[in-house]
Amino acid sequence: MGTEDTRAAYTALSNTVVGALLLLAAGFGAVASLAGTWVVIAVFAFMCAGAAIVAADLEEVQRS
Numbered sequence: 001m002g003t004e005d006t007r008a009a010y011t012a013l014s015n016t017v018v019g020a021l022l023l024l025a026a027g028f029g030a031v032a033s034l035a036g037t038w039v040v041i042a043v044f045a046f047m048c049a050g051a052a053i054v055a056a057d058l059e060e061v062q063r064s
Contacts, residue, residue: 025047032040 025044029040029044032043
């Protein structure tokens with residue numbers, strides 16, 4: 001996906017984005033927990049389903 005020169009920058013950027021998304025999801029989960037355990041589980045299940053749909057559309061970047 002990236003050249004030898006850009007690979008470290010891509011890794012740093014992706015780690016930062018994942019960290020921000022985890023913080024956002026944790027905050028949302030904390031607020032959603034006020035509604036109950038089943039609501040939190042349902043919200044995270046929908047988030048996982050959405051992630052699976054997005055991941056299915058990604059291009060393969062590894063070369064055999």
